[in-house]
Amino acid sequence: MARYLGGKFVNIIVSLLILATATFFLMKAVPGDPFTQEKAIPPEIKAQIMAHYGLDKPVWHQYLIYMKNLFQFDLGESMKSSNRTVTSIIADSFGTSFKVGIIAIIVSVIIGVYLGMMAALRHKKFIDNFFMFIAVLGISIPSFVVGAMVQYFFGVKFQIFTVAGLEGPLDYVLPVVALSTLPIAFIARLTRSTMLEVLTSDYIRTAKAKGLTPHAILWQHGLRNGILPVVTYLGPMTANVITGSVVVEQIFGLPGLGAYFVESITNRDYTLIMGITIFYAVILMAARFVTDVLYIIIDPRIKISGGVVKK
């Protein structure tokens, strides 16, 4: 087990190095720099600013300096927001994205799994068809449409919730709805199809034969197996949702990380681009790592010996 996890960990570090390197050189290959702007800064002043940030050095030299700092966990200063470090920008904005994202994930899993199971239990009945119709809608309507719609109806028209911002707990409702529509639909369909398979399998028949209550069969035997694909999906989805959705954050005016993703690139804020990319990659890889561990815990069929997974 330890060797298996250790191997995964080394894998993560190597991937991060490759990613940081590729991003660095790609970013430098794009025309423009942080100080190109409509009202051009006089070239002599610009040269002094470029030199201040080390941007006058050859790209490989800049790369070495960046990597050296990175190994000391120093992500540098933002070039657009002078006086602010990349770490403080990420720390400030990730909190918001994380809070909204985690709520959205919990809501998605509870509602999605519940809908999926209900649909599976009433296979080919009205509830099944109805839930699956809703799920198709949920998957095909993009989050910015859902966001704009709920904002218009519940924020502007009926004024039940505030239009934008996160001042009170209720302000979370609309962004969470917008963020969780797709995952709910996706999880519901995943759960339904796996549950249909599980419910017809041998061990469920055995459990029924043993005289277990339908309740116990469903929750103890059915769900445990039926939820595995959801766990697989949950890893990347969590990473995705907690790091902030650009669109949803824009619509609801949330001070999250998502907006900085896009802005840092538009601004050519090199240090911030690198910082956010690496941060996002770390979150994604950590989520996958946790997924792997959860797999071992949930699925008793997965056994690990000598660092290899055997199924």
Next chain:
Amino acid sequence: MKKKLLVLVSLILVFTGVLSACGKSGSGSDQTFRMNLTTEPPSLDVAQAQDQTSFTVLSGLFEGLTRMDKDGNIIPGVAEKWDVADGGKKYTFHLRSDAKWSNGDPVTAHDFEYSWKRTLDPKLNPPAPYAYQLYYIKNAQNYNIEADNPNHISDPAQVGVKAIDDATLEVNLENPTPYFLNITAFFTSYPVHKSAQTNANWAAEAKDYISNGPFKLSTWKHGDSMELVQNENYWDKKDIHLTSVKFSMVKDANTELSMYKTGKLDWAGKPTGDIPTEQLAKFREEKNPELTIKPIASTYYYNFNNEKKPFNNVKVRKALSMAINRQDIVDKVTKAGQTPAYGFVSGGIHGVSGEYRSEVKDDYFKEDVAEAKKLLAEGLQEEGMTSMPEFTLTFNEGLHKEVAEAIANMWKENLGITAKTEVQEWKIFLKNRQSLNYDVARAGWGADYNDPMTFIDMFTTGGGNNDIGFKNADYDALVKEAYATSDQQKRVDAMAKAEKILIGDNQAIMPIYYYTSAQLVKPYVKNYVVDFGGNIDYTRISIEK
């Protein structure tokens, strides 16, 4: 099951109702003004700021030696009075004794000297991008530019600004600069508290922030919101009615509008927000009383690449410019009440006694399709071409696409020529434009200060913002002539002649329209000012509900 669900739903509804009722606090007529900044101000350090968002916040937090009243006239700020000597090259400012910082310290002439020299310091961390706004001061440029500058001055004492005592600031200029008192009202000239010497990050968070204006920074939630509250130490406190100014940072224009409609904002639109084009057209149509539209000192135009064939030919440039219908563009495409432009200097800029644009008419050319056709044929012949080659019209994202397509259509219909339209990512676009890697490109210019020079000196040979390859010795000489004198009549005459060379004789650029600034303002917001450049002065607002 159904019963449970029903109970659950009703519980949620009741809960929601109770909580939202709690959320609504009685607003009454509390003196709070709320507007949207759209983004986080990149910097609230006087030396680092260079954009409208930062400026909007700073203008409430600071006060310069001078400031502008609601009509754009210069009035005393921290300086009570001033003397001008040496043919307009020496200014002596006498500071008021009751000006105080938000922490209670007196504002002295030393604070201004410190701030300006700090901005000009080539070793500032990072060097100040807008330092050139202070280059009017003697030796400022040579002190500021260190690298590859044989004339570099390393001794800050030689820079032409000196505090004689706490209440007297002496400033020596390079040239007579009649608009220098506008510069002292500009944010690059605000004072900085000496504590910045030991606290380099003084402007990064609200807690260490010291300012000398009508308001002080109370909270700053990065990327989310910001609140300014009244500075009880401000000398002119009696004229300040607002107790709080709340800025939100909502990026989506539709959301901003929804917040305005639901009473979460008192102001929507320019200068730091935006009203979506279609919505704006609707508000104009229904004559919404909360909508105000005001011309501002900015011009929308197209760059011709004056170095590239066939745009190096003046007849070709004139033909393109004369073959479009500007009124149609502002009526049917941009829809914010803009005025067609036939000159470069926009309205709202001072001339000799009144507005420059009413003293010097922008009748340098007329739209005339027949004449345009003739000029195009002649121009192409002069260049040894038989027909207009296909060329590209480049622009950045936004409404510029619609404008470009309309213009390309007009060229097609009126001249039978084909312009490809191409949208480019902002920085790539700028890079291409600055390195003259284009045929025709969209451009816009807004005034930095209230004088035609803010437009005119842009196209001098080799100028930093001359991104059209325009080289004209007569033009350069006229700009120099205007620089060298403080006689406003002579200056305006020289600048008018220069503008005629640029537009009338050469059509080096193609003016399209003068910008407007559109905003929705709640009727209870009184005494706000939108200045010539479209900037808002909210400091003297009162809320009268």
